Amino acid sequence: MSMPVEPRALRDALLARSGALLIVRNPTGVAKPAPGQPGSASDYVPDVPDIFIAVLDDGRVCAFNGHVDLGTGIRTALAQIVAEELETDVRRLMMVLGHTEGTPNQGPTIASASIQISAVPLRRAAAQAREHLIGLAAQHWGCSRDGLQAREDAVIDAQHGRRLSYGELLRGRKDVLYLADEVPLKPSSAYRIVGQAAARVDIPAKATGRLTFVHDVRVPGMRHGRVVRPPYHGRDSGGFVGRSLLEVDAGSVAALPGHVQVVVDGDFVGVVADREEQAEAAMRALKVRWAPPPSAPDLSDLAQALRAHPSTPRPLLQVGDVQAALPGAAKVLRNTYVWPYQMHGSIGPSCAVAAWQDGRLTVWSGTQNPHMLRTDLDRLLEVGEQHIEIVRMEASGCYGRNCADDVCADAAILSRAVGAPVRVQLTRAQEHLWEPKGTAQLMETVGAIDHAGQLLAYDIAIRYPSNDAPLLALLLTGRIPAEPRALEMGDRTAVPPYRYPHLTTLCHDTPPIVRSSWLRGVSALPNSFAHDSMVDELCEAAGADRLAFRLRHLDDLRAIELLQATARRAGWVAGATGSRGEAGDDGLLHGRGIAYARYIHSKFPGFGAAWGAWVADLTVDPRTGKIRVERVTYGQDTGMVVNPSGVRHQIHGNIVQSLSRVLLERVAFDETGVASREWGAYPILGFCDLPEIDLVLMDRQDQPPMGAGESASVPSAAAIANALFDATGLRFRAPPFTPDVVLKALRAQAEQAEAASCAAI
Structure with missing residues (x-):
């Protein structure tokens, strides 16, 4: 496959080109991570300006954004924003x-922030380019700009029936403008592209087999590498990390074909061969001796393991006095909710290609953090960030940090060692064992209602082990110490959305237990699980309708309207309940659950992304414990929707992934660390288990995206836990809700009922 234009070459050509309008900004370094937040600090500032928009006299338009498309359709949505403001054709836009x-x-591309945050300067740049082109046309015609309009890659003077294309206006010019703080933006009422469904611009290349995925990159002289990981699977802190290798017998692979080379640096071990299957064979044949790692922490009782792990309490919010309010409550509930370790579950193992030449490193990568990866690779190789280029390609899934960055470091070490470009792809077992896991979480809660059936008090204490996950090669080579670092990441959506007169939220900042990084929703999903499960229980204690109870304890009008719209679409019947443990004529238990949350991300108090509401309908087979989600009605208030089709696709995928996480996914551990090596040990939701999904997108085109x-x-x-209660009459507070877990609870319920019946006799 032919390689695309190299980014550096494209940038340099645009900066040197005549017949162009460039909207740029002075080069800047990235803001340093806030205390307690993930990220790599760097003082590096490039020596060339950042380009946001380039309009060329040959009709092409280029737009540049530092975030990446993780399969979410961001490339299409950003292109729509640029095309809207610049009045150009999306199909012509690169x-x-x-x-x-x-x-x-x-x-980094995180926290659903690409449209909400990083698209803002891009939109301004496109509008600035449009206004400049209108000004050039007014100057050319010697008229006022008031009557001129930009439309279809041209400036039009409707009154005099004349037009000038952007190319004509820029011919022979070289206009470089610095990004303005203030520029006239189009009102949403004038939008013709934003808000309209658009086909994904990345799909044709994928469907026709053009080079888009990093796994398909081939460069001249490229060799193939594989890595041999240590036996302390998925653990990245402790004195043994980077110091456990005892011996590597390079002679054990010397006779294998492919000019095999062995590279060793601390606990980093890799092999390089001419062909991929030769590298694979060398990896499996290489004799390596490791010191036995110390036993991994016992995670069989996850709640106890999280409680016992050292932590630093960090109060987040206090309203009223919870402890003083509890004695006067009509009902007090004390519940513990436990979230498991989970995988990102990338469908393909991570891959990268690195080329070291003349003191420069180029890496073709599927990372979601290109600039942060560049900083980490400089820490590893100490060559200066100005000598490292990350060419970002499509990868095979992520939704957080998988091994995409780690494999780039593997390829970089091997390329420099052997003096040739090297492609490294992990095995499925390596991806499963070593990807930084979505971390476990413990939520200990107290909730109460008053004698009028109103929410009275809520206390939540959150334990969320850190998700820092430094670049693995930095640890294996000993470039950085393998010391645990507690980040402040357990506070996403830590405050419930409902009105409590007395409220306390506390976060226990906890160092990692196993190697972990952020996974979709970060700590917000488990926190919301606790919040809305507790509200459902308090609603039950109050004898209220589950929708009405939530609505009367919400102050956010957009939340109220979203819940109402979602419930209407789902056909909510006030006061209706499910089987509550009594099977219907079909032998199944039927239940419906409702839940609401807004994703609040970044350092507390953070800021909000979209509002979301679920109504889930499910059945439970009491003979097997198997849950089948029949229908999900989901409503979302995204503010302005750039591409309705893209948002719908994104939501569908998110719902499917969430169901898989809630119903099936849990990492297994043994005495050495992670034990889930393949899909058989870590099942995910299959096509046959997909529910009907019905979406409600609120019309908020006049609001920020x-x-x-x-x-x-x-x-x-x-929502699933609440529906499960409605079906079974039992509360489940520790996902995943696998058939064995449900069946065990149902049998215990039946035994208790039988014992009570016997006692009554």
């Missing part, structure tokens, strides 16, 4: 994302 040498450093990527996951677990 959208460049994430390359370190070709796009602004706007930080909110992040849409993660919000649908946040109320998911609570």
Whole structure:
């Protein structure tokens, strides 16, 4: 496959080109991470300006954004925003994302922030380019600009029936403008492109097999590498990390074909061969001796393990006095909710290609953090960030941090060692064992209602082990110490959305137990699981309708309207209940659950992304414990929707992934660390188990766009747990709700009922 234009070459050509209008900004470094937040601090500032928009006299338009498309359709939505403001054809627009040498450093692609935050300067740049082109036309015609309009890659003077294309206006010119703080933007009422369904611009290349995925990158002289990981699977802190390798017998692979080379640096071990199957064979044949790792922490009782782990309490919010209010409550509930360790579950193992030449490193990568990865690779190789280029390609899934960055470091070490470009792809077992897991979480809660059936008090204490996950090669080579670092990441959606006169939220900042990183929804999904499960229990204690109870304890009008719209679509019947443990004529238990949340992300108090509401309908087979989700009615208020089709696709995928996490997914551990090596040990939801999904998108085109990527996951677990109670009459507070877990609870329920019946006799 032919390689696309290199980002550095494209940038340099645009800066040198005549017949162009460039909207740029002075080069800047990325903002340093806030205390307690993840990220790599760097003082590096490029020596060339950042380009946001380039309009060329040959009719092409290029737009640049530092975030990447993780399969969410951001490339299409950003292109719509640019095309709208610039009055150009989306099909003519080249959208460049994430390359370190070709796009602004706007930080990692996280927290559903691409449209909400990083698209803002891009939109301004496009509008600034439009206004400049209108000014050029007015100057050319010697008229006022008031009667001129930009439309279809041209400036039009309707009164005099004349037009000038952008190319004509720019011929022979070289206009470089710095991004303005204030520029006239189109009102949403004038939008013709934003808000309209648009086909994904990335799909044709994928469907026709053009080069888009990093797994398909081939460069001249490229060799193939594989890595041999240590036996302390998925653990990245402790004195043994980076110090456990005892011996590598390079002679054990010397006779294998492919000119096999062995590379060792601390606990980093890799092999390089001419062909991929030769590298695979060498990896399996290489004799390596490791010191036995110390036993991994016992995670069989996850709640106890989280309680016992050292932590630092961090109060977040206090309203009223919970402890003083509890004695006068009509009902007090004390519940513990436990969230498991889970995987990102990338469908394909991570892959990267690195080329070290003349003191420069180029890496073709599927990372979601290109600029942060560049900083980490400089820490690893100490060559200077100005000598490292990350060319961002499509990858095979992520939704958080998988091994995409780790495999880039593997390829970089091997390429420098053997003096040739090296492609590294992990095995499925390596991806499963070593990807930074979505971390476990413990929520200990107290909730109460008053004698009027109103919410009275709520206390939540959150334990969320850190998700820092430094670049694995930095630890294996000993470049950085393998010391645990507690981040402040348990506070996403830590405050419930409902009105409590007395409220306390506390976060226990906890160092990692196993290697962890952020996963979709971060701590917001487990926190919302606790919040809305507790509200459902308090509603039951109050004898109220579950929808009405939530509505009367919400102050956010947009939340109220969203819940009402979602319930209407679902056909909510006030006061209706499900089987509550009594099977119907079909032998199944039927239940319906409701939940609401808004994803609040970033350091507390943070800021909000989209609002989301679930109504889930499910059945439970009491003979097997198997849950089948029959229908999900989901409503979302995203503010302005750039591409309705893209948002719908994103929500559908998020709902499916969330159901998989809630019903099936849990990492297994043994005495050495992670034990889930393949899909058989870590099942995910299959096509046959997909429910009917009905979406309600609120019409808020006059409001700012909110992040849409993660919000649908946040109320998911609570909605399923609440529906499960409605079906079985039992509360489940520790996902995943696998058939064995449900069946055990149903049998215990039946035994208790039988014992009570016997006692009554």
